[in-house]
Amino acid sequence: MLNKYPVAALLLFGALPYSSAFAQDAAKAAKKFMAEDGTPALVQFRVEAPAYTLSQARQAFVEQLQLSNDDQMLRARTDLDNLGFAHEKYTQYYKGIKVEHATYTLHAKQGKVESMSGQVERISNLSVTPSVDAKAALQRALAFVGAKKYMWEDPAEEAGLKQQENNPAATYRPQGELVIVRNEQSTNPARHGKPTLAWKFDVYAQSPVSRAYVYVDAHSGEVVLQDAIIKHAAATGTLATKYSGTQSSATSTTTGGYYLREATRGSGIETYNCRKSNSYTNAVDFVDADNNWTEYANANFDNAALDAHWGAQAVYDYWKNVHARNSYNNAGAKIKSYVHFDDTPGDGKGYENAYWNGSVMTYGDGYSRFDPLTSLDVCAHEIGHAVCSSTANLTYSNESGALNEGFSDIWGAAVEYYKAPNKATWLIGEDIDKVRPALRSMSDPNSEGQPDTYRGTSWYSGTGDNGGVHTNSGVLNHWFYILSVGKTGTNDIGSAYSVTGIGIDAAAKIAYRTESVYLTASSNYAAARTYSIQAATDLYGAGSAQVTAVTNAWYAVGVGAAAGGGTTPPPTTVTYCTSKGTNVSYEWIDLVSIGGINRTSSKDAGYYDGTALNANVTAGTAQTINFSAGFTSTAYTEYWKIFIDYNQDGDFSDAGETVVSGSSSSAATLSSTFTVPATAKNGKTRLRVVMSDNSGTTSCGSYSYGETEDYSITISGGAAIADTGDGGGSNMGLLAQTTTQNLELYPNPATDVLRLTMPNNIAITAVTVTDLRGVKVLGVKVEGNQLNVSSLAQGIYTLTATDGQKVFHQRFVKQ
CATH class of the missing domain: 3.10.450 (Nuclear Transport Factor 2; Chain: A,)
Incomplete structure (x- = not known):
């Protein structure tokens, strides 16, 4: 069926007049964290002067996300939390067709938007008429x-x-x-x-x-x-008759005895016997005559059903009491469990897995590797998938799938710590694994074949297991462990770290807010870092010990830079030439963003040493770097050159080590994509960004106007000793445009005539006007610095003017 939206239900991007000054203020107030595809993952506004209210959602999306006229946003739901935030979630549509996994959320207090986050798709020229039925x-x-x-x-x-x-x-x-x-x-x-x-x-x-x-x-x-939808996770353990001794558990009474059903938690918790079949329909109740279930410790392992039933209740209680969540969907959904499930009945082999199938819990009896997979951490892990489906809905493949699995392990550990603190909290599946100490270890992922560092030892880059979702989840697991208990050491990519733990309770609150409020379906590890820092800031305040610990725990597992509480690797023995601008009175570098590096700044006296900040890249992959210039007033033409010392020989003169070279007179965020050569040397090396008003400026020496900034890049997947091959440099392009105050338009809003004043009254050589869709308005011309707008339809327009060298943008409203 064609899932077209009802037109009246959509948030349409039409020409609704609003204050141009408001738009400028909103753009200036926004601090953006970009996703790897160049779209804003998180936009923050000043708390003391929010840019938008919830009723201005349309303006927020137009101004901050620059969606096209073919894009629409449909409000999906609004959630309230105990911090006083309202989270208004929207789904993207393109020409009326839903865009899977593309959602954006406005986060507001008392109706004022403090931030917005999510994932949008940049789509153009896509036919929405199917050729295949x-x-x-x-x-x-x-x-x-x-x-x-x-x-x-x-x-x-x-x-x-x-x-x-x-x-x-x-x-x-x-x-x-x-x-x-x-x-x-x-x-x-x-x-x-x-x-x-x-x-x-x-x-x-x-x-x-x-x-x-x-x-x-x-x-x-x-x-x-x-x-x-079925997330296989050969589980974990603790609790109930088989694995946790005698536990009290609610049941229900009917004719013939007591059943494993109870109705006091949400819409109820029910546990059934599949009788070693693959049928839910033919499943029956477990029944006990006197409600004393001691006889269930039999050769059939019927006592595993008691683990499943008690475990489901324990998981419900954890979410309700710790996170104020009413069952996995926060609406009291019934939790059904089916025990003694066998995918191939009659083959003499039990089913060695447990899963959430999208609506019910399913447990196998195990065979050669596992005992019945009904331990407490398995229950918590699988119901954790249901929580994820109702919140972030992380796509079950590659990095988003690894996050999906990792969060389920986090909830396995958290629930186990909550209900059975004497168990091995940081081992997953220790009670059911008959072959190894555990299925996974959060404290030492390498011991069970998982990576403890992003793209480090045991990182899986193949296509099996949905892109390594059960393997690469070790990075998130270890982050949570370090955040909870703290750790000092050096990771696989040579980064020395020291993290002070904040306790599992605080770590779980941050993890839950990250998953339930900020993450979206296609989020990756970089996004998880950004959003968890924001979640910690929401809960404990900017600059708090918890925010520092979250940041440093990510650094410890190889994602992003350290904060104040972390340390950096020993300095390299390679010595680089100096590079510095001698005058920053008029221009400077105000943004550099790539991977874990995302630094906004004012002038730094011509040079900034940011080598403590690190971005992780993989040889042979395409990378995008974002950067921009700050100006005191006039936007001058600036020459950008960005270098990476791929072979780590202490200079940037080898072929391909100039990865960006171009010029721009824009104050907007620029972006460029380059490919890390497959022959690049593994390990940490230097990234140098040079911005100068002189086209002849090189990677070394001093120059007049501009600035140099140095950072670190850690390369993996490359060569032990690098060649000097082509680095795959590319041209610059604008990532996003922002308005400037250098071009003045008045009156604004205008009805008939709009007057233009260029900085220092320089002469205008060309003018273009575009509407909100980005469509150029034809027949526009300026006479005597005046633009006749009487024939324009009411709405918002962008005027672009140039003197032949510098380009200026300004919005105006036609009344």
Whole structure:
């Protein structure tokens, strides 16, 4: 079905007049943290002078995200938290088609927006008329899954779903929904990662068991993404009769005895017996005659059901009592658990896994590797996936999938610490693993084959396991461990760190706010760092010990720079030449952002040593660096040169080490993309940014007007000894435009004539006017520094004027 929106429900970007001065103030007040694709991941406003109210959401999105006229935002929901924030979440649509995983949230107190965060897609010239119909696309999806049997092919399961949903039309058969999603399957660089029109199907396979959203290109018929709904996590343990001794647990009484059901928590908690089958419909109750369940410790491991039931109650209590969350969806959803599940009945092998299937908990009995997988941390881990689905909804692949798994492990540890503090909090699955000490270790991920450093030892870069979601989650796990208990050491990329722990309770509050308020479906590790720092700031205040610990814990696992409480690696023995501007009275570098480096500043006396700040990059990958100039008044033409010492020989003169070279007269944020050569030497090296008004300025020596800033880059995946190959430099381009105060327009708003005054009354050589869609207005000309606007429709416009060298932008309102 075509999932078109109702027009009246959308936040449309039309020509609504508002104060130009307000727009300028909003732009100046905003502090932006950019995602790797160059879109704003977090926009912060001054608390003492918020730029927008919630009723001005349209203006906020237009001003800060620069969406096109084809983009719309639909308000999805509003959540309130105990800090007094209202979080108003919007979903992006393009030409009426929903953009998967593209959501943006306004965070406001007393109606005033303090920040906004999320993920938007830059989409242009994309046809939204499918060439492949839903029926043909479904066949492609089923061929991709390749199951022997699907749930809708089982009449009993179909009947059970209709009864469960109280809907005679309910079916497991996938219904196609037309969406736009990033192509994550293609190996063609021209198509990989690009927004694609696709059919979305919820495909639930019974044998072998799997459930995932499968996206099929609506033009080519290729599968472009698989997002698993069933998250396999061969669990963890502690609690209930088999694993935690005798525990009290609510049950219900009926004719014939007591059942594992209770109705006091949310809409209830219920536990059923699949009787070693793969059918939920044929599952039955566990029944005990006297409500004393001691006889369940039998050869069939029926006592595992007691773990599952008590564990679900413990997990519910944790979320309710610690985070004020009413069940996984915060609306009291019933928690159902199915024990003794077997994906292939009769083969003599128990099912060695546990999972959340999108609506219920499912536990296997294990076989060669595991005992029944119903330990407490498994319960908490799997229900944690349900919490994630109701909040950040992290896509189950690559880094976002690793975050999804990592957060579930965090909740496994947190719940275990809350209900059974004598257990091994930082081991996952220690009670059920028959082969190894545990499935995963949060305190020492390397011991179980996981990385403890971003792209460090044991980091997985292949396509298996949905891009290594169970492996690369070790980085988030170790971050949470370090944040909770503290640690001093040196990580895999040579960064020495010292972090003071804040305790698991405070760490869990920060983690929960990060997941529930800020993260979006496509978030990666860099975004998790940015958002967790913001979450800690919300909870404990800017500059607090908790914010410092969060920042330094990320540095310890190789993501971003250290804060005041961390340390830096030993200095390199390589000596670099000096580079410095002698005069910063008129211009200076005010932004450098790449990876973990995101520094905004005023003038630094011509040179800034930022080598304590580090960005991690991988050899052979494309990287984007953002940068901008600050001006006292006039925006002069500045020459930018950015260098990276790829072979770590102490200079920037080798081929390819000039990664950016260009000029601009804009005060806006600029961006450039370059490729780290595959031959670059592993380890930490120097990044140098030079901005000068002299085109002849090199990487060394002093020059007159401008500034130099040095930073560190740590390269992985490269050569032990580097060649001097092509570094893949590229030209600059504008990332975002901001208005300047150098060009004056009056009166503003205008009705008939708009007067223009250039800085120092310099002569205008050309003028263009564009509307909010970015469409150029034809027939515009200036006579005697006056622009006739009487024929323009009411709305907001941008006027661009140039003297042939410098370019100035200013917005005006036509009344």
